[in-house]
Amino acid sequence: MFVLSLPYSVVHGGYWSILAIIFVAYVCAYTSKVLVQCLYEENEKGERIRVRDSYVEIAQAVWGEKTGSRIINVAQFIELTMICILYIVVSGNLLVNSFPHWPIPEQGWSIISTAFLVPCAFLRHLKGVSRISFYCTIVHLLINACIIGYCFSRAPQWAWDHVTFYINVKMFPVSLGVIVFSYTSQIFLPSLEGNMENRGNFTTMVNWTHITAGIFKSIFAYICFLTWAETTQEVITDNLPNMAFRALVNVLLTAKALLSYPLPYYQAVELIERDFFQGHDLTRFPSCYATDGMLKVWALAVRCLLVVGTLLMAVYIPHFALLMGFIGSFTGTLLSFVCPCWFHMKLKWDQISWKIRIWDCIVIALGTTCGLIGIYYSLEGLIEKFRHDLGYDLND
Template identity: 55%
Template sequence: MTFSMGTQFFRRIMPRYEQDETINFAKADHIEMTAHTENGSAGMNHSAPDAANGHLPTSYESGVTLVKSPSSSGAPVRKYISAWDAGWNITNAIQGMFLVALPYAVLHGGYWSLFFLLFAAAVTCYTGLLLVDCLYDVDPFTGEKIRVRETYVDIAREVWGARFAARIVYTAQFIELIMTCILYLVLCGDLMDSTFQTSFPLKSWTIICCFFVLPCAFLINLKAVSRLSFGCTVAHIIINVVILGYCLTKANNWQWKEVDYRINIHDFPVSLGIVIFSYTSHIFLPTLEGSMSNRDDFKTMMYWTHGAAGFFKMLFAYLCYLVWGRDTSDVITDNLTSEGFKGFVNIFLVIKALLSFPLPYYAAIELLERAFFLGKPTTIFPSCFASDGYLHVWALFLRSLPIVFTLVLAIYIPHFGVLMGLIGSFTGTMLSFVWPCWFHLKIKWHVTTWYYKILHFCIILTGAACGSIGLIYSIEALLLAYKNGDV
């Protein structure tokens, strides 16, 4: 299944990638060659991607495994995903639980926050395409586009060198992913505690929610993660329809005058961090694009997911703020007065959070396995997978440790909105704004036109400035919360 909808608007603002669509994929890039070799299928006459359109053969497009025999190298058998599967995962990442904090961003940023919701959607879509473009080189003789890099770290290694890149980018990615998992558990605990007002302490609800994500330790491919992300999208649509419908019923009492045209310089950087954090999907992009059965659909998928995200986030944040105005909480469901209605929404939000958890967790586990568990002599530890393609028992135990780690930190976590702004200002701006443009300039300098170079520099400076200011004010807000005993 492919995306066939028109993308003229996006192509006007991103013309460079329109030109790249005429460059064919190589017949066998690094990913396919690696998959064939690891699965013992080099001599089985598997066809390579079609040079004319980038399609994989029929067996790939069906989403089944490349071969029926287990992996002889102790690696999981690769499954390819469709553009829709990739779209569910991106939607999960950028339309996630952090939607409930966006009205809180309008509280401190007014109309500027609404503008930045659209601006961030356009910029992160653009930088996401830049990042994926860095995975490819063009053969000077054939003009074919060859995938010579596989991960975000591979791109950084090309620019910074192996040792420096591994430390910096691995650390930033892991912090981003683990903090995202922590925030999901924090939000689940908060929502359950506010829904069922019993003698159960907040920590107990967080622990209970953690049990539901323990099966994530068994995840070994993106196909299963995509199905969970689809369920998350369904829950997201239900929540949007219910809350926006409630806001429309309060139209007579909308507080139009409460939305500021001015920027509160003290609080706005935290709001900007929240906005940026809600669009951080770049960690997943290389893996998703490399796992797609038809990579030509990647650009279209990015256009539609980010365009829809920008519109619905702005609409949701604006209407919710018009209803509650200055009383808007950092989690919007705390403003609901009807206990029955609030409980209904909170339950769906908990379901959505639990279904959102697998994607960042899977990416974090993949980072750890690439760094430490590919097998000797590549890494210091053996592979987590046995020769039959299944996980070792000890590997399941190790995969459970990050979940327990997120639980421990979630129990002692500070305010949801402030922490979200802190992480967004730090790792979010680096991974989604600064580094993709920086890396693209270094790798593609000689084939990038001057006006795109200027645009890249502007995004780098904007991201660095916003990130630095947001980081300072978020730390100040955390220290104030600690001083007041709220942490």
């Protein structure tokens, strides 16, 4: 979904944004592999044995049971809920731009969109989420075909000379956060690798998916920027000139956003249930499930409350690219760059070469630096947007 804002990153970084898309793909592929390596230890025979099952268990092995679980659980929950919020934000933004003459504000469209998400509270198995994700993929292919097809129809007017190596120092860190956020998948990988029929194919899968993603994202961002140059909007579909065509693509994008919502929502619910609702013997509160395996009424209410909470956040923080840049700079760099390499060094120090140790340190330093800079400028941008929305003079 966040590919839609990658052309906007080229506005502020030019060719550097294109290079960043490819470089971040390489780094994220590397950190994905080293994170999964931390799930394994070698026995006396030199055989790899899976001794951990999740990101949290890796953190517990490094930072201790309480500290590790708290840090990673909080970071994961923030990222998952913010992804949910972004889906609602982008739904409202797409619909208000599709039907500008309708007397419904962006917040109203967000509320209407969220009404379709309430049934997510009834999800109990990953199988149901996977079915929804399948339809999401189909919609995604249709959207890409529409946007890229339109861009190629404008090929004679492409602004080749507008792409430069110029960097907007203030906005490029935000764009970098958007790029990082478009690759964040590490929180899902331990579970994914554990459910593969042939775990030996994990490295090959990670390599090819990141190569494909890097190529597609860089080409998509480049072609879209060539089509609209400096007028490129935060969400690329806002640039489509024909209102009927824009409305069609935006409705498809809204459908994709709503179909994408269940996966991070389901993962966030699992985090809450695992930490707070496993029964008084293990956690503070009773189990969410009755003896027959059905959800209790109050547990369903808690799940609905999470949906409403993401809606309220979406209504009060309606700036898609800046919010995405902030989250990408914060939890994205932490979970995708810093933690995997830190855990890798702590758990595999005696098993890795000095070159890998140096590369791990470089990735940690890059992630920390880019994250802090991105957080600063994203927050500054959000504050300016809020002041502008409230009618304050930005120079006050």
